[in-house]
Amino acid sequence: MVERERMKVGIVEVAALAGVSEATVSRVINRRQGVAKKTRDAVESAMAELGYERPVSGQLVAVVTEHVTNPFFADVAERIEATLAPHGLKTVLCPAFPGGVQEPEYIASIVDKGIAAVVFLSSSNTVEGAELEPYEMLRGRRIPYVGVNGVFADGVPVPVYSTDDALAAELAVDHLHRLGHRAIGMVSGPVGNHPADRRVRGFLDAMARRGIEDADRLVIRQSYTIEGGQAAAQSFLDLGVTGIVAASDYMALGAIRGIRRRGRSVPGDVSVVGYDGSSITEFTDPPLTTVRQPAERLAAEVGRSVLALVGSRDVPVGELLFDPELIIRSSTGPAPGA
Numbered sequence: 001m002v003e004r005e006r007m008k009v010g011i012v013e014v015a016a017l018a019g020v021s022e023a024t025v026s027r028v029i030n031r032r033q034g035v036a037k038k039t040r041d042a043v044e045s046a047m048a049e050l051g052y053e054r055p056v057s058g059q060l061v062a063v064v065t066e067h068v069t070n071p072f073f074a075d076v077a078e079r080i081e082a083t084l085a086p087h088g089l090k091t092v093l094c095p096a097f098p099g100g101v102q103e104p105e106y107i108a109s110i111v112d113k114g115i116a117a118v119v120f121l122s123s124s125n126t127v128e129g130a131e132l133e134p135y136e137m138l139r140g141r142r143i144p145y146v147g148v149n150g151v152f153a154d155g156v157p158v159p160v161y162s163t164d165d166a167l168a169a170e171l172a173v174d175h176l177h178r179l180g181h182r183a184i185g186m187v188s189g190p191v192g193n194h195p196a197d198r199r200v201r202g203f204l205d206a207m208a209r210r211g212i213e214d215a216d217r218l219v220i221r222q223s224y225t226i227e228g229g230q231a232a233a234q235s236f237l238d239l240g241v242t243g244i245v246a247a248s249d250y251m252a253l254g255a256i257r258g259i260r261r262r263g264r265s266v267p268g269d270v271s272v273v274g275y276d277g278s279s280i281t282e283f284t285d286p287p288l289t290t291v292r293q294p295a296e297r298l299a300a301e302v303g304r305s306v307l308a309l310v311g312s313r314d315v316p317v318g319e320l321l322f323d324p325e326l327i328i329r330s331s332t333g334p335a336p337g338a
Contacts, residue, residue: 009050009051009052010052011025011026011029011052013050013052014043014046014047014050014052017046017049017050018039018042018043018045018046019042020039020042020043024039024043025043028040028043028044029047032112033112033141040142044312047312048312059088059089059090059114059115059116059310060089060090060091060092060110060113060114060115060116061080061084061089061090061091061092061115061116061117061118061119061306061310062091062092062094062106062107062110062115062117062118062119063077063080063081063091063092063093063094063118063119063121064094064096064103064106064107064118064119064120064121064123064124065077065093065094065095065096065120065121065122065123066095066096066097066122066123067097067121067122067224068093068095068097070224070248070250070276070278071249071276071278071279071280072249072276072277072278072293072295073121073122075278075279075295076121076148076295076298076299076302077091077093077121079295079296079298079299079300079303080119080121080299080302080303080306082299083299083300083302083303083304084303084306084307087307089116089306089307089310092110092115094106094110096123096124103123103124103131103134104131104133104134106134107133107134107137107138108134108137111137111138111141111143112141115143116143116306116310117143117144117145117146117306117309117310118138118143118144118145118146119145119146119147119148119302119306120145120146120147120148120150120152121148121149122148122149122150122195124152124153125147125148125149125150125151125152125153125160125194126149126150126193126194126195127150127153127192127193127194128153128192128193128194128197129153129192130152130153132153132154135152135154135156136154139156144158144306144309144310145158146158146159146160146161146302146305146306146309147159147160147161147162148160148161148162148298148302149161149162149163149194149195150162150194150195151194151319157317157318158317159305159309159315159316159317159318159320160318160319160320161298161301161302161305161319161320161322162195162319162320162321162322163195163293163294163298163321163322163323163324164321164322164323164324165195165198165199165202166198166199166201166202166205167202167323167324168199168202168275168291168293168324169186169199169200169201169202169203169205169206169245170202170205170206171291171324171325171326172203172206172245172273172275172291172326173203173206173207173210173245174206175273175289175326175328175332176243176245176271176273176332176335177210179243179271179332179333179334179335179338180334180335180337180338181242181243181271181335181338182212182242182335183218183239183240183241183242183243184207184212184215184218184241184242184243184244184245185218185219185220185232185236185239185241185243185244185245186199186200186203186215186218186219186220186244186245186246186247187219187220187221187222187228187229187232187233187236187244187245187246187247187251187255188200188203188219188220188221188222188247189221189222189223189224189247189248190221190222190223191221195247196221196247199247199275200219203215203219203245204216204219217239218236218239218241220232220235220236222251224247224248224250224251225250225251225254226250226251226253226254226257227254228250228251228254229246229248229250229251229252229253229254229255229256229257229258230254230255230257230258230261231254231258232244232246232251232254232255232258233254233255233256233257233258233259233262233270234258234262236255236270237258237259237262237264237270241270242269242270242271242335242336243270243271243272243273243332243335244270244271244272244273245273245275246272246273246274246275247275248274248275248276249274249275249276249277249278249280249281249288249290251274251275252272252273252274252275252281252288252290252331253274253284253288255270255272256272256284256286256288256331259272266286266331267286267330267331267332267333268333268336269336271289271331271332271333271335272288272289272331272332273289273290273291273331273332274288274289274290274291274331275290275291275293276290276291276292276293277290277291277292277293277295277324277325277327281327281329282329284331286329286330286331287329287330287331288329288331289326289327289328289329289330289331289332290326290327290329291324291325291326291327292324292325292326292327293322293324294322294323294324294325297322298322301320301322
């Protein structure tokens with residue numbers, strides 16, 4: 001009986017309990033400006049007491065990412081959309097890449113357009129010292145946001161869903177070590193990129209556990225691109241590396257190209273392990289051994305979190321880590337002479 005009564009609760013009942021007009025309740029529900037904090041708190045309290053949930057149908061969720069051309073991130077964005085669509089939420093992709101529209105500009109342009117939530121898909125939430133303005137704008141208008149693969153620079157506790165980068169490095173190093181490789185190098189992203197930094201720490205720890213204490217000399221920081229991987233491979237060959245752990249599939253493919261341009265073979269001379277696990281890696285030459293991020297589980301959890309937040313329900317804050325999976329293909333083999 002209680003549930004039947006709660007289903008009948010509307011803005012009329014919320015307005016009566018909060019002692020405000022129905023128009024004011026509507027403004028709070030749609031996160032419009034022009035409502036005093038005391039009044040907004042009274043309306044929010046009344047909604048919670050009555051069990052009123054914000055309607056979600058037709059509202060927009062912004063997915064902000066710098067990596068729209070990367071198959072993995074495109075896959076995650078598509079899966080988030082598929083999770084939210086049955087509930088009436090529509091996603092809008094905001095490609096905030098260098099040289100284009102930047103993240104603060106995107107957020108400033110959407111906060112007053114009825115946006116329901118924002119997903120930071122490996123964008124500013126992965127960067128040390130990122131601008132705080134976008135988060136402040138969202139909090140000021142009570143628009144919830146979540147992160148994927150990186151905690152936020154402002155330190156405010158919000159839901160974050162990440163792949164366990166330390167475990168990813170362990171899986172890659174363990175695989176190469178079992179194949180007899182000892183001179184193992186890692187090419188990772190720029191310093192200050194949280195996932196890149198964590199993958200490097202995981203790599204160094206994995207190497208130390210196997211008695212290799214000077215592995216930091218075999219770490220190269222580069223851009224998350226084919227060109228970055230290719231440049232790193234040239235340096236690794238000069239260092240006598242026989243196994244390469246790359247922090248992205250693109251980097252891994254670049255490393256393979258760099259190795260071949262020096263007249264070496266993969267995996268005959270050098271083995272290469274990628275990271276992300278986008279479907280295209282099954283069809284490269286050779287098919288790429290990679291550590292696959294759990295795109296489906298990440299996207300599903302992000303979707304559930306967004307639905308709960310938009311419905312004014314509590315969601316556990318902090319970072320939730322997901323286990324990756326090693327996919328062994330033909331880009332790795334026994335170390336030369338092993």
